[in-house]
Amino acid sequence: MKLNEINLLDLDLFVNGDPHQAFTLLRREAPLYWHERQHGRGFWAVTRYHDALRVYHDPQTYSSEHGISLTFDNVMPEQVGSGMMMILTDPPRHNRIRRVISPRFTPRTIAAHEPEIRRICDEILNTVIERGECDFVVDVAAKVPTAAICEMLGIPAEYRDLMYSLGNAAIGAQDPEYNQGRSPMETGRNAQAEFFGYFAKLIDERRKHPGKDLISALTVGEVEGAKLTDLEILFNTFLLIIAGQETTRNAISGGMLALINHPSERAKLTGNAGVMPTAIEEFLRWTTPVTHILRTARKDGEIRGETIREGDKVVVWNASANRDEEVFPAANQFDVTRTPNDHLAFGHGEHFCIGAHLARLEMRVMIEQVMRRMPDLELAGQPERLRSNFVAGIKHMPVRFTPSAMEAHA
Template sequence: MPIVDEAANVLAEPAAYADEARLHAALAALRADKPVARVEVAGYKPFWAITKHADVMAIERANRRFTNWPRPVLMTAESDEMQAAIGIRTLIHMDDPQHRVVRAIAADWFAPKAMKAMGERIEELAKQYVDRMRDTGGECDFVSEIAVNFPLYVIMSLLGVPESDFPLMLKLTQELMGSDDEELKRSTPPDEAMNALVEMFTFFTALTNSRREHPTDDLASAIANAKVDGELLSDVDVVSYYAIIATAGHDTTSSSISGGMRALIEHPEQLDRLRQHPELMAGAVEEIIRWVTPVKAFMRTAAEDSVVNGVSIPAGDSLLLSYASANRDEDVFDDPFRFDIEREPNKHVAFGYGVHFCLGAGLARMEISKFLGELLPRLRSIELAGEPELTATTFVGGLKHLPIRFTID
């Protein structure tokens, strides 16, 4: 098998995403020699790997020619069938005009005005978690003790989930997004791989019923009682809405915070620069998000015969948009493997582009900014205390362990 074909197959191998050197070597080879590559791997339905930034952007723009439905995420053929049987329809599964209408239900909760109102609360939470770091005695696993909990608290508070249920939601979101990782996934037979999703749906169905009987001033109530064409959302659609906000609003941000911490530790000159010049925070947050790229890829389906970068794509074929590759594209980013908090321009695609641009992008940026804004002035020293470990995944993920040693005031 040609080397470039072996490189393309890496995109359907969860373990490859836990080996950054191997992953990025494969993606660089694809960008250089076969930017639109056919991938046929046992256990998965075939797809085309799209690795150039310009091609990813072009496909994102053409949202009627390349649709999210029916395959928005790379999963095994078995998991594709299981999700279809359950009837999951989250925002990432929908296309216009349905997508536009359903997205609008939560849009105001993530608008700049709402984010400004949440700023003070997020600052309070950031202080609590930096205090928690200090109270560990100067050494901790930053991922499990800090990074997964801070954004979980933010998004669950926004939804209106009781704090007593936060541990359950953490467990379910990690099992759902970590289903390809031996450490994080459920220790169940393969035919029970969707149990975390089913359990999450059960939880949110009860929440929906509660908010419909007793509406409150939270996002869960807004979703539960929203009407489209005069009708409440179906049970599956409303629970799907909660599920995508809970998982996307938590796992992506926790991965960015932990990956950003690792990047700053491994690039101490950048850490010092940011500490000395806090006005660089906005740019630093963008570089952290590009560097980590917590959403590794999304899928699209060709609604008609198309051509991408000179390659004919038949109608009905799937395409994988590799954000991990696009965000290291040498044609777009000067020295893309350099972590640079002052990178300008920084046209990363970590939040997607076009009509499916991440609904919670503003919230994620604020959480990263507020956490670092609280930590850095109090930080006296920080270093790795062990080997960082990444999650095996083909969708959303980042570090699962980051042992650090530090001194905090």
């Protein structure tokens, strides 16, 4: 592959190919690369770790308010919640919205959810354990975060499948399985409209009768001396249900695939709970569920001696930064004992993922349970990847294992 052959907009590169070959070349020859687009103006591709940190830690120059992905960066700001959705706001407003939600995601608060997460994981594995085979993504990995975030938002269990399917359409709008022949724009917009239709009723109910759930926290919380509007609550609830499902689902499935493909690393975890914390971080680095994050220059800036003009799109490729050889020794080696491991799977700076502690808990509990109850789990077919350069996800992963009896939750 040559530099002029790299096309980070070619989704086949991410579904069928190996984007890391392209990223390695970019890091070596053009760590800050102007990438043309067939339609519209191009963007700066940031592929090295420390350059990524520079962008993440300078929201005064690199704004989140004009879109965060290449998929929808040309959508009208009001359609995607610019200035309203936490992930699409800049400081100081971002910090003020975040403070409304953050008490529900502190390490101590999340740790208290462990018995509940264990119960959820036990129930999920009980539904497949006697069969000896399943789709690991659909039947296992996806169900954990969906159930957990639905409980935190106060969404009844009977609506979990709806949240899962709408989440697939919203985040996988470029994938034929989810868009069913419609444009990504139409697919994403329709999924969002269905979400909003459902959540509008919940928000109205929680305004009248607030509880201890996250939607209630949004209805009673204040930002800059005023309560959030219904539209602001809708956008942030939408963010929580999408983000609450995707990163963990993809890290669990991608992490298990890595263990299957690296049996010596898997052996290090067997019967050794002390390795699990570093393994979780390596799953996150290795899979990097959010492949890229986009920022827009709100004023002129500079990276590696290049002038970034006001209005330029700057795309941080987390997947590349997490394989930067200058930061991660033997970066292309999967190592469950890797330390230090300050990866960018959860972003960095002001927009560091608010649900990181929850994601780590869900990953740890589920992978511990899978390794205990399905010790011989192996692939039964080829995994199918999501058609996206934004989310590194596995849609389907057929596996087989020795059937065993269901377990009663303690």
